Amino acid sequence: MTAIQKLEQNPVAHLTPEDIEAFGAEIEAIRQEVLAKRGADDAAYIRRMIAFQRWLEVGSRATLLASVFPPAFVLGTAGLTIAKILENMEIGHNVMHGQWDWMRDPKIHSTNWDWDNATPAAAWKHSHNELHHTYTNVLGKDNDLGYSIMRVDEDQRWHPFFLAQPLWNAINACIFEYGIAAYDLELGKNLRIPKEKRSEEFTKGAAATLKKIRGQMLKDYVVHPLVAAPFGALLPTLAANVIANVGRNIWSHSIIMCGHFPEGVAVFEKASIEGETKAEWYLRQGLGSANITGGKLMDIMSGNLSHQVEHHLFPDLNSNRLAEVAPKVKAVFEKYDLPYVEGSFPKQLASAWHKVFRLSLPNGWLATTTPKNAPKRMAQLYKMSTGGRKARKAIQAELDAAAA
Structure with a gap:
């Protein structure tokens, strides 16, 4: 995972500045083509998805009232897990990206939406939309590379601490929403600062995050189990909520790993983005991402981050259009002889975890x-x-x- 500028075979070395600008123009043309034709069908898609997710959650929680019976427990837990994945991936992530702001619907707008997650929407939009998507895979700028707890590059000096990073990564997968919340707060850095010297921004952010976490825990681990208590289903409902949250966290973590960390995904030196043009930004976004093959179900369950390359090229393009533009984007990459990283979910996940283990060692x-x-x-x-x-x-x- 050495920075692309230090590779013996740099995959962009054959491109002239004129080639890069032409590449960027073709990618932008694909974006404009979709923007010109999106409309009622797209709006109907997200409204159907939100309605389906909400009814699935309501139905699953109702089923859990009878969760003293094993079939109801299994069915309710599975439904709740899927509902939470859809709410996070295909709905929350994409709505808060501003992908549906063009509808001018205040109920489905990035400025108003909040999600079933430990991180407050405002904090997530800053760290994800403004920082990660601006500085994708730039070493020292994009903290999404390992969430500051892992060695992600061969040029990063090895320390015995990194031997434990497979364990940290596994734990982070189970509590992923809290890992993201800590990352958004830059918790590690701020906790090293004496309390009286911490910024007001951090103090307010920490208070907002703790409030959000309390609300989430109260809902899942107190209110719903107590509602089920008269039916004798307090403990099964509590267990179902734990399983659903951990299942959602592991799935989300796995999708993010597959999109950013497999072999073949490029990282970049900080100095390389100085004076970066829009075409160069497009090039970096495409080379710093990876896709997951798998069809429509994988697309929906991943929030269409199965098309991570296209999502990073067009972060504000509504997710249901990414499958449509993917073949066109791939054709442009092939035209300019650029790597377009894609593979099945098992292949990409295995590749990402292999890298975690490989870089944990000298x-x-x-x-x-x-x-x-x-x-x-x-x-x-x-x-x-x-x-x-x-x-x-x-x-x-x-x-x-x-x-x-």
Whole structure:
């Protein structure tokens, strides 16, 4: 995952500045084509989706009133999990992106929408829409790369702490909504600042987030279980809400991993975006994203982030149109001989997790370890983990030589 500017085979090295501008013009033309024809059918789509999600949640919660019976528990829990995924992915994420603002419907507008999530809408829109989508995959600028807790690049100096990053990533998957809330607050950085010196912005943001979390927990873990209590279903309903929230979190985390972290997705040096043109921004968005193949069901359940390349090119384009533009975008990438990263959900997820494990280890360790030399490599890893910086540097030199 070395920054694209340092790769031996830079995938954009063959493009002239004129080529890049022509590429950008063709991508922009695709966007304008869809903007010119979106209308009543698109508006009907999102209204149907919202109505379906709400009825699914109501029906699932009603079913859970009888959750002392195993079939009702399974059916209600599955329905609630799907309802929460749809609310987060295809509805909340996309509405708060402003994808449906053109409808001028105050009930489905980015300025008014809130979602079933630990992060307040305003905080999420700032960190996601304004920061992540502006600085996609720029090292040192885009904190979505690992949410500040992982090693995501070979040029990032390895430290024994990173050995635990597969564990951190697994835990983060289960509590993903709270990980995002902490990331939006830049919690790690702000907690290191003495309380009296923390900014008013952070203090207000933390208070808003805690209020949101209390509200979410009260709804899922107090109100609904108490409503089910007279039916003898307090504990099953409580368990169903826990399962639904964890299931939603793991699914959301997996989709985000597949769209940003598989092998082949590019990252960029901070200096590379100075004076960046719109065409260069388009190029970076496309190279820094990956798609998931899988059809209509995958599209809907992923919030159409199965078309992550297209979403990053057109973040304000309503999600139901991304499948339509994907073949056109892919054709432009092929025309300019650019990588267009895509694969099935299992393939992309396995690739992303492989990278998490690979980068948790010193550079070259995994690639140069064989059954024959495994004892030696384990001894080196132990020395790198327990020794100082000098020991790590010396052994890293050995690993680099072996990898070369």
